[in-house]
């Protein structure tokens with residue numbers, strides 16, 4: 001199994017990080033993909049990657065919630081790192097209209113700028129989108145060149161939105177929301193072919209049931225896989241096989 005989106009480097013795991021990673025490995029999680037947030041998270045992320053060179057893979061990017069007055073400086077730092085060493089993806093990048101709309105224009109600029117860098121480096125992108133699915137889809141339609149690919153992380157939308165994203169060549173990142181009652185995501189997933197899906201936790205956020213509201217951790221990606229297996233009427237092993245292959249396809253550069 002692969003956790004395609006997990007912030008294991010955050011200080012919420014300082015107390016028990018290695019035990020937590022051990023628990024995930026015991027559940028069969030073999031790889032952990034680490035999305036960056038902003039300049040303040042780079043050091044701890046790269047340190048963790050260095051400690052687990054075969055399991056943890058860092059992305060580089062500026063999260064839309066970190067787009068503020070200093071967006072230009074933050075982007076410079078992302079650019080510097082992208083040109084300095086290999087990363088598995090540009091992420092997480094995107095739009096967020098839920099927390100703060102003040103910097104929406106800057107968010108769009110930062111998103112498009114980082115998409116261009118991903119194209120230049122032939123890297124996938126990992127997209128964060130909250131209350132902004134249509135806006136993100138519009139931007140992707142503008143920039144899609146049949147080569148750009150990636151993951152629409154923490155997808156929780158309708159069948160129509162899922163199809164629009166799939167048509168653009170993107171995978172849907174499915175996490176704990178799938179286990180939430182009334183999320184409606186189970187109904188959407190019934191209609192979506194698993195060949196377009198990868199699994200994630202977004203740890204320490206969005207823990208699946210029965211841990212909803214608690215700290216999330218990568219071992220719980222197995223709970224998402226179990227729920228998906230129930231919804232699709234197939235075995236957990238089959239869900240694992242398909243979604244793991246999808247994840248490897250996306251992050252192929254580091255998997256050669």
Ligand SMILES: [Zn+2]
Pocket residue numbers: 005007035092128202
């Ligand atoms: Zn995230």
